[in-house]
Amino acid sequence: MATANTHRHALALSLFLIVGVHILGNHKVSAKCKEIIPSLVSNCSRFVRVPGPKVPPSAACCQVVQAVTVADVPCFCNLITPAVEKAISMEKVVYVARTCGLPVPPGTVCGSYTVPPKFV
Known part of the structure; x- marks a missing residue:
């Protein structure tokens, strides 16, 4: 039996996917940017949701993130509505x-959002 919390997470992920599809349909983005978004969503979404604490990402999430280059960051940032x-x-x-x-x-x-300096 699914809990209310599970339903909320599924709803949040569904909304994120819908927003992603809407973004990709309405913005011209690089092919690489489009290709990586589904993998980012499936492997990293639980680490970037609004509720909850910061949690170190999984190896699978990092593998996808490592396919992104600094040059790709503006493409992804342009998708943030x-x-x-x-x-x-x-x-x-x-x-x-x-x-x-x-x-x-x-x-x-x-x-x-403006990215702050990295604190050591």
């Missing part, structure tokens, strides 16, 4: 990216 920001935490996105070795440059703007 207010609707996407309601579903995912940009702070967690940067945490996951940096934890997986993707150096997201400070000052990068993703939606309404």
Whole structure:
């Protein structure tokens, strides 16, 4: 029997996928950006959801993130809309990216979020 929490997570993931499809249908993005989004959603979405604490990403999530280059970051950042920001935490996105070795440059703007400096 599924719990209410499970239903909420499924709904959040469904909304994220719907938003992703909408974004891809309405924006011209690089082919690589389009190709990686489904893998990012399936492997990393649980680590970037708005509710909950920061959790180190899985090896599978990092494998997908490592396929992204610094040059690809603007493509992904252009896809961040207010609707996407309601579903995912940009702070967690940067945490996951940096934890997986993707150096997201400070000052990068993703939606309404500006990436802060990396604190050591």
